[in-house]
Amino acid sequence: MSSRREILDLLRENARYTTEDLANLTDATEDEVEAIIDDLEAEGAIRGYQAVVDWNAVDETDGEHVRATVELNVALDRETNYGDIADRIKKFPEVTSLRLVSGDYDFDLEVEGDSMREVSHFISDKIAPIPEITQTVTHYIMDSYKEQGKTFDDHDDDDRLSVSP
Amino acid sequence: MTFEPADRVDRVPPSGIRRFFELAEEMDDIISLGVGEPDFSAPWAAREAAITSLERGRTSYTANRGKRELREKIARYERDYHDLKYDPDEEVLVTAGASEGIDLAFRALLDSGDTAAVVQPCYVSYVPDATFAGVDVIDVPTRATDEFKLTREALERAGAAEADALVYCYPNNPTGATMTREELGEVAAFCREHDLLVFADEIYADLTYEHDHASIATLPGMRERTVVFNGFSKAFAMTGFRLGYAMAPPQAVEAMNRVHQYTMLSAPTTAQHAAIEALDNCREEVEAMTEQYDRRRKYVLSRFEEMGLDCFPAAGAFYAFPECPWDDANEFAEALLQEQRVAVVPGTAFGEGASGHLRISYATGLEDLKEAMNRMAAFVE
Numbered sequence: 001m002s003s004r005r006e007i008l009d010l011l012r013e014n015a016r017y018t019t020e021d022l023a024n025l026t027d028a029t030e031d032e033v034e035a036i037i038d039d040l041e042a043e044g045a046i047r048g049y050q051a052v053v054d055w056n057a058v059d060e061t062d063g064e065h066v067r068a069t070v071e072l073n074v075a076l077d078r079e080t081n082y083g084d085i086a087d088r089i090k091k092f093p094e095v096t097s098l099r100l101v102s103g104d105y106d107f108d109l110e111v112e113g114d115s116m117r118e119v120s121h122f123i124s125d126k127i128a129p130i131p132e133i134t135q136t137v138t139h140y141i142m143d144s145y146k147e148q149g150k151t152f153d154d155h156d157d158d159d160r161l162s163v164s165p
Numbered sequence: 166m167t168f169e170p171a172d173r174v175d176r177v178p179p180s181g182i183r184r185f186f187e188l189a190e191e192m193d194d195i196i197s198l199g200v201g202e203p204d205f206s207a208p209w210a211a212r213e214a215a216i217t218s219l220e221r222g223r224t225s226y227t228a229n230r231g232k233r234e235l236r237e238k239i240a241r242y243e244r245d246y247h248d249l250k251y252d253p254d255e256e257v258l259v260t261a262g263a264s265e266g267i268d269l270a271f272r273a274l275l276d277s278g279d280t281a282a283v284v285q286p287c288y289v290s291y292v293p294d295a296t297f298a299g300v301d302v303i304d305v306p307t308r309a310t311d312e313f314k315l316t317r318e319a320l321e322r323a324g325a326a327e328a329d330a331l332v333y334c335y336p337n338n339p340t341g342a343t344m345t346r347e348e349l350g351e352v353a354a355f356c357r358e359h360d361l362l363v364f365a366d367e368i369y370a371d372l373t374y375e376h377d378h379a380s381i382a383t384l385p386g387m388r389e390r391t392v393v394f395n396g397f398s399k400a401f402a403m404t405g406f407r408l409g410y411a412m413a414p415p416q417a418v419e420a421m422n423r424v425h426q427y428t429m430l431s432a433p434t435t436a437q438h439a440a441i442e443a444l445d446n447c448r449e450e451v452e453a454m455t456e457q458y459d460r461r462r463k464y465v466l467s468r469f470e471e472m473g474l475d476c477f478p479a480a481g482a483f484y485a486f487p488e489c490p491w492d493d494a495n496e497f498a499e500a501l502l503q504e505q506r507v508a509v510v511p512g513t514a515f516g517e518g519a520s521g522h523l524r525i526s527y528a529t530g531l532e533d534l535k536e537a538m539n540r541m542a543a544f545v546e
Contacts, residue, residue, distance in 0.1 A: 006460075014532065021535065024467040025460050162189040163199035165180065165289045165339075165514040165524075 003028045007036050008045070012149070015049040054152045056143065065112065066140065067096075068119050070127070072107035073135040082106070085132050094122045105137070116140060177293040182514050185499055189508045196537040198525045199508040201338060203402035203483070205457075207439070208450040211403060214442035215435045223434060229426040230418070231259020231410070232437045238444040239410050247370055248383050249393065255415040258422050259432045263368045263396035263409035264290055266421070267332075270364050270392050270411065271298035273420040275329060281364075282325035284315050284333035286340060286486075286512065286519035288366065291332050303328055306518040309488070312477050313342035317351045326359040334366035336373055336481025339515045339524035341462075343481035346379035353384040363391040368409070371400035371451055374459045375480040382412075389414055392421075397436075399482070400451045401443045406436035458483050461527040461534055468538040472545050485525040486512070490545055494520055505540040 006026050010017055019037075023030040040046045055065045074085050082100050089109065090098050097110040109127070113119040120138070128136050145152055169175075180186065189195065206212070230236065236253035243249040251257055260266040267290065275281065277299030283291050284305045295302050305323040307313045315333060325331060331352075335344045344352075356363055363381055370378040382391040396409025409432075411421060465485045469476040476487035491497040494511035501507050510526075512519035527534060 010460075021464075024464045025531070026463065158204070160197075160200045160202055160204075162192070162195060162197045163186050163508050163510055164201045165182075165510055 003032065004036055004040065007033060008040065011037075011046070011049075052148045052150045054144065054147070056152070064114055066114065066116050066119050068111050068123075068138050068140045070109040070111060070123060070139070071105040071135075071137040072109055072127070072133055074106050074132045075134050076132065080132055085130065088130060089127065092122070092126060094119070094126075105135075173297055173299060176296050180289075180514060182495060182498075182511055185495065185502070185511065188499065189502060192502070192506065195502065195506040195508050196529070196533050196540070197508040198527070198529060198534070198537055199510045200526050200528060201484075202404045202528060203399065203454065204528045204530060205402040205454050207401060207403040207406065208443060208447040210446050211401065211439040211443040215406070215439040218435050218438035223438060225434065227259075227431045227434050227437055229431050230257070230422055231432055232434075232441070235259055235437050235441050235444075236410075238441055239412075242444045243395070243412065247367070247378060247380055249380055249412065251412040252415075256412055256418055258411045258413075258418045258425065259437065260396075260409045260411060260425065261429050261432045262398060262407045263366060263394040263411075265425070265429060265432075266392075266394045266396075266409050266411035267291065267364060267366060268294045268297070269421040269424050270394075270417075271295050271300055273424045274362060274392070274417055275300045279329040280327060281330045281332050282320070282323060282328035282361070284319075284331070285517075286313070286337075286515035286522075287332075288334050288338045289514065291334075291366075292516075295332075304516070304518065305331075307340075307342070309475075309477055309522075313337060313340040313486070314344055314348055315352055316348075317355050320352070320355050325355070325361070328359075328361060330362040330364055331356055332364040332366075334368070336369035336378070338369065338482055339484050339510070339512070339519065339522075340477075340486040341479025341482050341484040342477075342486075343373055343376070344379065345376055346384070349379055349381045349384060353381055353387050356381075356390065357386050361390070363387065364394070365391055366394045368394065368396055368399050369482040370395060372455055372458060372483060373481040374455075374462060375478075378481075392417055397440050397443060400455070401440075401447060402454060403436070403439065403443065406433065406439055408432055408436040408440050458527065461529075461531060464531070464534065465525060465527050465538065468542065472542050474545065483526055483528045485527065486519075486522050487525065489521055489523050492521075494523055498523065501541065501544055505544045507537045507540050507544075509541075 003026055019030050019033045022033045094111050096112050099108045101108045111119055123136055123138055236257040239257050240251050240253040271294050280301045281295050282303045282305050292302050303323055305319055305325055307319055365381050382388045382393050392411055392413040394411050397403040469487050474487045476485055479485050489497050495513055498509055498511040510524040512522035
C-alpha cells in the first residue's frame with residue numbers, strides 16, 4: 001500500500017496521531033509524513049479533522065443535540081441540475097452533510113439542531129420551500145451505535161486472559 | 166492409594182511466573198501486551214458457517230482424521246500459499262488445535278527414552294508434552310546475536326546430533342524470529358546427516374512481514390522426515406475454535422491418528438465447518454489482519470529504539486522480544502504491572518535462555534499499544 005493511502009487510513013482511524021506516531025507506524029520518515037499530509041491537504045483530499053462524538057455520552061448541561069437524516073426528492077428542469085440544488089442547500093450551517101444518492105430518493109441530507117422544534121422548522125421553512133424540491137421525509141436519529149467506523153458500546157468484551165505464555 | 170500426580174506429571178513444574186499471572190488476573194484496568202492470541206474476532210463468514218452448521222444440526226462426530234472436505238481444502242491452501250503438497254486422504258490429520266498435533270507427534274512417533282532437541286526459546290508446551298510422553302529433551306538455545314535463528318553451530322553445540330527429533334517453531338513464539346529458505350537449508354542438511362525427524366510448528370506461517378514463509382518440508386529430502394503443524398488460531402484469529410492440523414507422510418499420520426482416535430476421536434465438528442469456510446473465503450481477512458500486525462510491529466520496534474532498549478527486528482508472528490533493562494525480567498514485569506499497569510510476559514516463562522528478555526505481544530489495538538508504550542517509556546526512564 002502506498003504511504004499516502006496508509007497515512008489517510010491512519011488519520012481516518014485517529015486524526016490525533018502525531019507526525020512522529022505516523023512515521024513510527026509506516027516506513028516514512030517524519031519529514032516525509034509532513035510532506036504527504038501537506039500535499040493531501042493542498043489537493044483537497046483531506047478536508048478537515050473532526051472528533052467522533054457519541055452525543056448520548058455528552059452531559060445534558062452541555063445542551064440538547066438533535067440530528068435528523070432527511071430524504072429529499074427533487075424535480076429537475078432544463079435550467080436546473082443536481083449541482084444547482086446542492087449549492088443552495090449546502091450553504092445552510094444546519095446541514096452537516098449532503099449527498100446525492102441512487103435509489104428511491106435523490107439527496108440524503110443530515111441536519112443538526114438544538115431541539116426537534118428547531119430542526120422541524122428548518123426543514124419546513126428553509127428546505128421544503130425550495131421550488132425544485134417535491135418531497136421531504138425526515139428521520140430523527142434516536143440512537144447511534146456506530147459513527148465513522150467507531151462503534152459506541154461501553155462494555156469491554158475482550159475476555160482474553162491478561163497474560164498467556 | 167491417594168491422588169498424587171503421576172511421576173511424568175510431577176516432572177513438569179508449575180510455571181515459575183505463576184505469581185505474576187495471578188497478579189495480572191486480579192487487576193482489571195491494565196493494558197495487556199501479554200496475550201498470545203489475536204485481538205481480532207474470527208472472520209464473520211467463518212462464524213456464520215459455524216452458526217449455520219449448528220442450525221442444521223450438524224453436531225455428530227466426523228471422521229477421525231477430520232472431514233474429508235476440510236482435508237481437501239487444507240491440502241489446497243497449503244499447496245497455494247506455502248508450497249506444500251500433501252494428499253488429503255493419507256497425509257493430513259485434523260486436530261484440536263496445533264497443540265494437540267504436537268502432543269500426538271511426541272506420543273505416536275517417539276518412544277519413551279528417545280530424545281527431542283527443542284529449539285529455545287520456545288512455546289511453553291513442547292517440553293511438557295515431551296515429558297508426558299517420556300521423551301528426554303535437549304535444549305538448543307538460540308541467541309539474540311543470531312537474531313534467534315537456528316544455526317548448524319547451535320545444533321552442534323547443543324549435541325542435537327544425538328537426538329531423534331528436532332522440534333521448533335518459526336516464525337517463533339516468543340521471539341518473532343523467522344527463518345529464510347537458505348537458513349533452513351543448513352538445518353535440513355544437519356537433520357539429514359544425523360537422521361533426525363523434524364516437528365515443524367508453522368502456526369505463524371501466514372504472519373511474516375519481511376519475506377515469505379518457507380517450510381523445511383519443501384527442502385530436498387525433508388518431506389519424508391518432517392511433520393508440519395498448522396492451524397486456524399493465529400492467521401484466522403480462530404483460537405477458541407480449537408482447530409489445527411498436522412501434515413506428514415502416511416505412516417506418521419496413521420500413527421498419530423491411532424492416538425488421536427482413542428483420545429480426541431475427532432476435532433470439534435462445528436469448528437471444522439467454520440474452517441472450511443475460512444479456507445474458502447477468508448484469505449482477504451488474513452491479509453488485512455497481517456497488514457495491521459505489520460503496522461503495529463513497526464510502531465513497537467521504533468518505540469523500543471526510542472527507549473534505547475535493544476530489540477532485534479522481529480519479522481514474524483505478533484511478538485517483539487526486547488532485552489529487559491533490569492537483571493531480573495520477572496521483577497521488571499511485576500514492577501511495570503504494579504506501577505504502570507502494563508502487562509508483559511517475562512522471558513523466564515519461555516525457559517532460561519529467554520530470561521533476559523520480555524515478550525511483548527502487539528495483538529492489541531493501536532490506541533492501547535500507543536498508551537502502553539508511553540507508559541513503558543515513562544517507566545524505563
